Amino acid sequence: MLRFLSAASLAMALAALPAAGRAGSTPASKDAYLYIGWPIDGEVVKSPFKVWFGLRNMGVAPAGVDKPNTGHHHLLIDTDLPPLDEEIPNNRNHLHFGNGQTETVLELPPGRHTLQLLLGDKDHVPFDPPVVSRRITITVR
Amino acid sequence: MSIRLVTFALLVGGIGSAALPAAAVEPAPPGAKVYIIWPKSGQIITGGKFWLRMGLRNMGVAPAGIRKPGTGHHHLLIDADLPPAGEPIPNNRNHLHFGSGQTEARIELPPGRHTLQLVLGDADHVPFEPSLVSDRITVIVP
Numbered sequence: 001m002l003r004f005l006s007a008a009s010l011a012m013a014l015a016a017l018p019a020a021g022r023a024g025s026t027p028a029s030k031d032a033y034l035y036i037g038w039p040i041d042g043e044v045v046k047s048p049f050k051v052w053f054g055l056r057n058m059g060v061a062p063a064g065v066d067k068p069n070t071g072h073h074h075l076l077i078d079t080d081l082p083p084l085d086e087e088i089p090n091n092r093n094h095l096h097f098g099n100g101q102t103e104t105v106l107e108l109p110p111g112r113h114t115l116q117l118l119l120g121d122k123d124h125v126p127f128d129p130p131v132v133s134r135r136i137t138i139t140v141r
Numbered sequence: 142m143s144i145r146l147v148t149f150a151l152l153v154g155g156i157g158s159a160a161l162p163a164a165a166v167e168p169a170p171p172g173a174k175v176y177i178i179w180p181k182s183g184q185i186i187t188g189g190k191f192w193l194r195m196g197l198r199n200m201g202v203a204p205a206g207i208r209k210p211g212t213g214h215h216h217l218l219i220d221a222d223l224p225p226a227g228e229p230i231p232n233n234r235n236h237l238h239f240g241s242g243q244t245e246a247r248i249e250l251p252p253g254r255h256t257l258q259l260v261l262g263d264a265d266h267v268p269f270e271p272s273l274v275s276d277r278i279t280v281i282v283p
Contacts, residue, residue, distance in 0.1 A: 037178065037194065052178065052196065053244075054194065054244075054245065055244055055245065056192065056245050058243075059202075059204060059239070059241035059242030059243045059244075060201070060202040060203075060242040060243075060244055061202070061203055061204050061207065061242045062201055062203050062207065062209050062212060065203065065204065065207050065209075067204050067207075067241070067242075069241065070204060070241060070242050097201070099200075099201035099209070099211060099212060100201030100202040100203050100209075100212050100242065101197075101200075101201045101202075102195075102196070102197055102201075102202055102244050103196065103197070103198060
């Protein structure tokens with residue numbers, strides 16, 4: 001795994017993340033892919049609506065479970081990425097899915113909202129490199 | 142919610158132990174549902190390779206061996222009927238285990254019609270009670 005973290009790829013990973021600080025210490029699969037399966041970017045939805053979480057090349061485990069190559073989902077709503085080397089905040093803009101949930105139903109006020117997924121390790125700290133989805137924008141009618 | 146779950150667990154556990162003396166079958170939380178997000182039934186899959194997306198509602202995913210109420214892990218039945226209740230789901234090419242908590246998997250199927258169905262298993266790969274299974278769908282590989 002260390003071999004994959006060459007200076008170049010690390011620099012690229014950090015450059016790709018505008019708000020990136022350092023990463024956490026739990027290694028992530030190099031080909032892990034996190035995405036929001038629904039809604040899609042630009043979608044207009046009626047609240048409440050379902051959001052499902054897509055994760056490839058890694059598994060889901062509840063918070064507190066120490067198993068390599070697993071983590072749990074955090075959904076960021078209308079917020080930038082938090083510091084990537086510490087525990088993800090737990091509030092209305094940072095929802096934790098510590099029971100290993102892979103979808104949720106959201107209720108948001110009308111207007112434009114951003115959604116982004118961030119995978120956390122057993123201690124809710126992002127991985128190294130961070131496993132993060134694209135940030136999408138949706139409109140709630 | 143947790144009190145309701147516990148009550149339900151005790152209730153089902155009580156009934157389960159009366160009916161099945163030896164097996165401690167994990168109760169399924171109320172409202173839980175397993176489904177195949179993709180592919181859709183009837184989907185034509187050119188080349189036979191695809192990412193299966195596994196959906197789970199009102200429950201969480203945990204790797205095999207993790208005992209946490211309200212969690213389980215996915216198993217995919219390919220061209221197979223449902224396995225018997227109360228015992229571990231077989232592990233072979235027709236019964237794929239996702240014991241690392243995977244929610245997507247790369248699947249490759251030969252040409253022909255194939256059925257796909259998900260079954261959620263508990264920490265010991267035993268189906269829940271009542272069982273949590275998806276619709277059985279058919280896909281076609283030209």
